[in-house]
Amino acid sequence: MNTKQPTRATLPVEPARLGADPPALLYQGDVFDVLPSLAAGSFHTVVTDPPYAIGIDQWDTPATFDRTVAWRQITLDGAGGPMAGYRAWTRAWAQETRRVLKPGGWLICFGGARTWHHVAVGIEQAGFQIKDQIAWLYTSGVPKNLDLSNAIDQRLGYLRPDRRVGAPTAGLLPSRRVVDKGKPISPQARKWNGWGTALAPAFEPVIIAKAPTPLTIAANLLEHDTGAINTAAGHQPADRWPKNAALDQAAALILDQDCAARPGERSGLFPVFRHHPKATRAERPELDGGAHQTVKPLGLMRWLCTLFCPPDGVLLDPFAGSGATLEAAHQLGIESAGIELDPAHQQLIKTRFTQIGARPGTLI
Numbered sequence: 578m579n580t581k582q583p584t585r586a587t588l589p590v591e592p593a594r595l596g597a598d599p600p601a602l603l604y605q606g607d608v609f610d611v612l613p614s615l616a617a618g619s620f621h622t623v624v625t626d627p628p629y630a631i632g633i634d635q636w637d638t639p640a641t642f643d644r645t646v647a648w649r650q651i652t653l654d655g656a657g658g659p660m661a662g663y664r665a666w667t668r669a670w671a672q673e674t675r676r677v678l679k680p681g682g683w684l685i686c687f688g689g690a691r692t693w694h695h696v697a698v699g700i701e702q703a704g705f706q707i708k709d710q711i712a713w714l715y716t717s718g719v720p721k722n723l724d725l726s727n728a729i730d731q732r733l734g735y736l737r738p739d740r741r742v743g744a745p746t747a748g749l750l751p752s753r754r755v756v757d758k759g760k761p762i763s764p765q766a767r768k769w770n771g772w773g774t775a776l777a778p779a780f781e782p783v784i785i786a787k788a789p790t791p792l793t794i795a796a797n798l799l800e801h802d803t804g805a806i807n808t809a810a811g812h813q814p815a816d817r818w819p820k821n822a823a824l825d826q827a828a829a830l831i832l833d834q835d836c837a838a839r840p841g842e843r844s845g846l847f848p849v850f851r852h853h854p855k856a857t858r859a860e861r862p863e864l865d866g867g868a869h870q871t872v873k874p875l876g877l878m879r880w881l882c883t884l885f886c887p888p889d890g891v892l893l894d895p896f897a898g899s900g901a902t903l904e905a906a907h908q909l910g911i912e913s914a915g916i917e918l919d920p921a922h923q924q925l926i927k928t929r930f931t932q933i934g935a936r937p938g939t940l941i
């Protein structure tokens with residue numbers, strides 16, 4: 578194990594001011610430097626979207642978490658396995674987050690479908706209670722699939738003369754679109770024609786966890802203003818209670834049509850769920866042609882802030898990214914602070930805040 582000491586001492590980190598009304602601050606540094614410098618019980622709610630450890634970028638690779646765990650001498654839990662570093666890293670930031678949250682405060686945390694169980698365990702090991710999770714459903718995900726029939730033909734040395742692939746796609750994980758799969762050549766390829774290795778990604782879980790408190794729910798609310806959910810503001814007109822699922826428009830339409838008595842009609846049952854498409858281009862700040870790779874939609878973030886942040890509450894996002902949570906909070910008049918390590922992402926947050934006036938409405 579690398580026993581190198583942390584290179585920076587835990588000094589107070591001066592935040593940049595993003596907005597004054599309501600106040601919005603950006604701490605430009607590492608959560609492991611910034612959080613220990615903040616006073617205990619400073620925040621009512623944490624809404625965040627940490628790295629998923631699926632290798633989207635250098636900041637998202639398991640090796641990065643292993644290195645951080647080693648540098649910071651964070652104790653690994655006994656369970657081991659290839660993701661032990663990520664879990665221990667999660668537990669370490671969640672412990673510090675718990676300290677800066679008021680007792681009974683919510684921690685609302687996104688995770689990736691493949692790795693969120695490590696996040697949930699890390700958060701639980703940090704002393705939070707896991708209360709629920711929200712499934713955010715969308716239809717725009719592209720499967721990272723291997724065409725097994727073609728792979729078998731290639732392995733056996735057959736190149737399909739009628740197979741055609743297009744130019745690499747733009748976006749998060751570029752891939753070459755298959756225009757024509759071509760006909761299987763070998764008998765084995767014919768046997769496995771139509772078989773693959775992946776489903777299309779269509780949901781992201783959002784963990785709902787609560788900081789411990791010795792008080793009863795009502796006593797805690799009176800003392801700290803934390804632990805309540807704004808069910809009256811977070812529901813859809815067609816239903817009286819906010820659900821622990823949010824769908825994008827296309828997913829909601831498919832469900833609606835599936836529930837209809839006759840094909841092609843709408844059922845009238847929806848919208849019971851929130852509708853939140855992926856972030857539009859207009860919601861993704863750019864600087865010198867560069868953008869953040871994992872921007873969350875403002876509507877979804879406004880909904881989460883509305884549900885879980887109390888009146889006059891102060892919200893923290895320790896992995897601010899391009900600042901979607903901070904902008905959502907700002908639009909709702911909620912005081913907020915973010916932490917972001919990457920200087921390029923810090924610049925995107927500042928750019929975002931210069932463009933806030935030009936964004937679409939603030940209805941949740």
Ligand SMILES: C[S@@+](CC[C@H](N)C(=O)[O-])C[C@H]1O[C@@H](n2cnc3c(N)ncnc32)[C@H](O)[C@@H]1O
Pocket residue numbers: 606607608609625626627628629636869871872873874895896897898899900901902916917918919922
């Ligand atoms: C999934 S992204 C957040 C995206 C954000 N929700 C948005 O909509 O733009 C996670 C962010 O955490 C940042 N990050 C990773 N490790 C960090 C650390 N130790 N301290 C602070 N920020 C960190 C990354 O640079 C990245 O921007």
